[in-house]
Amino acid sequence: MLQNKLALGLLALALAAPLAQAQTPPAPAAKAGASAVDPASIQALKDMGAYLQTLRRFEVTAQVTGEKVLEDGQKLQHDSSATLQVQRPNKLKAKMSSSRSERELIYDGKKATLYTPALKYFGSADAPDNIGAMVKELEAKFGIDVPLTDLFIWGTPQAPIDKIESAMNAGQELIAGAACDHHAFRQGRFDWQIWITAGDKPLPCKIVITNRADEARPQSVTLLSWNLKPAFKDSVFQFVAPKDAQPIKIRPLDAK
């Protein structure tokens, strides 16, 4: 009796299987074409960007784990951190720290100064009168990478969100105790993910970037912690050279 039932069940399964197989394949293909970019995830990026642009004075710390790929494909991780103190539209101080070097970038609205405490060297360059333009110019002229530049690009027309090829909502996660909406994107050779604080203060809590150009897929993970009521004074944006510090020049990229 039991055996009969089992046999019948198996037979039913065997019959059903090809049917099920025949029905399933077209579905994902159609879906991928039609809704690869979930407009709600793009909207979440836009909302976050708009909110970021409204912040006048804030402090944010990034804990970054990056990866590098050795010649044979083995991956190594490295940690670094950066703290940004920001007064929009034209003041910023960044402290970048890793086990190998510590650097500061101080921008007072007129000049940007790099300072390396261990070597007691500093270098200054004239800079445009707003953070977004300053970040762009330092990169273009000198190859200086300001940490968390995304924060000053998202919410502006320069944010490359129209190039996103795939976008999806991956649910909610708790990041450092806060509920964050998880969105995943694909764009060119990069996959990236962002976790955005749920609710009326859509701040980024975590960012992951995966480089698909290398088969080892090196990845960076950035955890952000925010202080929207920072205690720092305006004097943090003024670089005062320590007594024994020496000025050196910042080499332009086109120098040869």
Added chain:
Amino acid sequence: MKTTVSKLLIAPLGALLLASFLIVPIADAKERGGGGGGGGARKAASGGDRNVKVNNSKTDVRSTKVRNTSVNNVNVSKNTNVNVNIDNDRRGWDDDYHPIATAAAVTATVAVTSAVIGSMVRTLPPSCVAVNHGGVIYQQCGSSWYQPQYVGSNVQYVVIAPPY
């Protein structure tokens, strides 16, 4: 089981020991204010404590052989904006640059001939003296002269002809 593990460990340890003789971590010592140390517990990453030093004297030189394609800028916009050409030579602010291989190369160059004028190095050979001449800072290392400058957000040294 135990023997398997220890056998597995012996070879890499030997390589490490060998490698440590070949390595001269000059830059690390300079930037972080002296080698040694490293014994103290690392503080939670608040990015602050300058008294904590890392010791890279045991770093395997293999860890410096990084593929070109590994550069992974931690800014989304730069990676995904097709208008931005991501130059493999240009590194993100978080770059964990290993100066070891370069340091060894520079030391070797200095020992054999003198450094090539116009070339740039990330680290100085040992025994340099800082010189301020006409308001410009130089490093004199034996018969070679270097001018420190920021290249990106890192200090590098360009080899120059003696300024006087």
